[in-house]
Amino acid sequence: MSAIGEVGVLGERSPSDHRGEGLRSFATAVRLGWQMEANWTDPLLFFIYSVAKPVASALILVVMLQVVGGDASLRYRSFVIIGTALWSVVISGVAGLAWAVLDDRERYRMLKYVYVSPSDFIVVLLGRGVARLGVGAAGAVITLVIGVVALGVPFDPGRVDWPVLLVATGLGLLSIVALGLLMAAVCLQTRQESWSYPDAFAGALYLISGAVFPLAILPGPVQAIGLAMPLTWWIEAFRRALDPANPSSIGGPGSLFQAVTGQVAPGNAEVLIALLATGALVTLAAAGVFRLSSRRAKELGLLDRTTGS
C-alpha cells in the first residue's frame, strides 16, 4: 500500500516541477547542441569555420557593388553588409532545428529515444537549435565588425538606437526559431535528402526579406508576401537602429508600403509593431504545424525511419 502511495506521490507533479524540468531539458539540449557543434576541434579553427561563410557572402555582394560602381554602390554597401550579416543568423537558426531532427534520426539514430524520453520533444529540439543559432549570431557579429573595420560600414555608438536594436533583436531571434521549428516539422516528414532544405528555404526568404536589396524592386504581390514575414521587419529595424541613414528596404519610391500607407518609409514604432505581429503569427503557425507533423510522424512510424541516397 505504501509503495503504491509513494508511486502516486511521485507521479503527481506541480506546474513548478514541470517548469523546472523544462528548463533543465532545454539547458541540457543547448549544452549538447553546443558540444556537438564545437567540441570536434580547437576554438581557433571553429572560429574560422564559423565566420568564413557570412564573411564570404558579404564579400560576394561587396564585389558585385564594386563591379557596378557609382553612387548607388556606395549607398548600398552598408545596406548589404548588415543584411548579409543578419542572414547568417537566419540560416543557422532555420537550419538548427531541422538539422537536429535529421542528425538524430539519420545519423545518430537517437530521435526515437529523444521522443520517448520524459523531456518535451519540442523543448529538446529548441535547445539544440538555439546552440546553432548562437554560432550564427557569432558569425553575424564578426561580419559586422569586419564590415565596420574594413569595408566602410559607418558605426557611431552615439547614433545607435539601442532600445530599438535590443527589442528588434529579441523579437527577430524568436521569429527565426519559429521558422526553424517549421522546417523541423517539414524534415520530420521527409527523407535524408532534406539536409539542403533549410538552406533552400532560407534562400527563398532571402529574396523577399529585403536582406540585400529594397523590396520596392519586386512585383507588388511578392512585396506583400515579404511584408508578411517577420524577418523583413527585423532586418529593417536592425538597419535603422544601427544607422538611420541606411536606405529603407521596405519603403521607398514604387514600394507597396508607400502605395498603401502614403508614407515613404515606416517609423520605428510601426516597424516594431509589425515585427511583433508577424512574429506572433509565424510562431503560432509553426507551433501548430510542428504539432501536426510530429503526430503524423508518430502515426506513420517516421521517427525511426532512416533513408539513404
Place this chain on the structure above:
Amino acid sequence: MSGPPLDLVGRSGTDPRSASAWGRRQELLTNLRAIRGRAYPRYRGMVREKSWLLFEILLPFLSTAAFVFVYRALKAPEQYVGFVVMGGAMTAFWINVIWMMANQLYWEKSQGNLELYFAAPIHFMSILLGMALGGMVMSTTRAAAVLIIATAIFGVSFDVRDWFLVFAVFLTTLAALYSLGMVLASFFLVWGREAFHLGQFFVEPVYFVSGLNFPVARLGLIGALSVGLIPLATGLDAMRQLVFSGATFPIGTPSPAVELGILVVMAVLATVLARWMLASMQARARRDGRLTVRWQ
C-alpha cells in the same frame, strides 16, 4: 584415393581457388553494375521524393533571383543578370560535389554502408563513379531548371557562337568537378565531424573566389589562382564567355580555349590523384581504425 568430383557450382576450374578466380570480363561487369547500382538512388530519388522539386529547384532559383535583383536595384548592365543566372545554375554542381560526393563517405560511414563497400568484390572507384554519375544527372536537372526558369523570367538573352566549345567546356567542367569530388571524398574518409564543417567552408568562400556573380578576373590575383585551381571558377568563366559572346570581360581573362585546356589538365590530374589518395587514405584509415568509427 580419389574422392567424389568437386561441385564448383557450375564454375570452370579444377579446384575451388581456380574456380573462384574472376576473369577480366566478370570484373568489369561487376564494377559496371556497382556504378549503376550506386547511381540508381541518386536519379531514382528525384522521382520518389516530390518535395525535392520544391526544395531543390524552385527555392534555389529564388536564391539566384535575389542576386539578379541586387544588380537590378543597382541598375547594372543586363549582361550581369546573365552572369548571375549562369552562376546560379553552376552552383548546383558544386553543391552536389561538396555534399553528395566529398561528404558522402562520411555519411556512409555513419550509416554503416562504408564497410560494405570495402567488403564488396568491386573497386572503390566504381562507387565514387556511380555517385558522380547519379549526382551529375541530379544536378544537371536542377541546373537546367534554374537556367530555363531564370531565362524565361528575367529575359536573359544568350549569344552563343561556338556550340561545340560550349559542350566541350561544360562536359570537361563536370569531369574536373567530379574528379575533384573524388579527391575530397578520400580526405573525408579519415575525417570525422570536421567533414561537415569543411563542407560548409567550401561553399560560400569558394563561390566568392570563383566569381559566382561577377567575372572572376575582377578579383585580380585571387581570381587568377582560382582559375588555375578551382574547376568551378574555370568552367564558369569559360561558359560565361562562350554563352555571352557580346559581353565585355575584364582585361586578363583567359580565353575559353585556354580555360578548356586548364580544365582537361585538372580532370586528368584529379582523377589520378583521386585513385592515389583513395588508396593512401584507405590504408591510413585502416591503420588508425577509422573506417568503422562513427559519429566522431
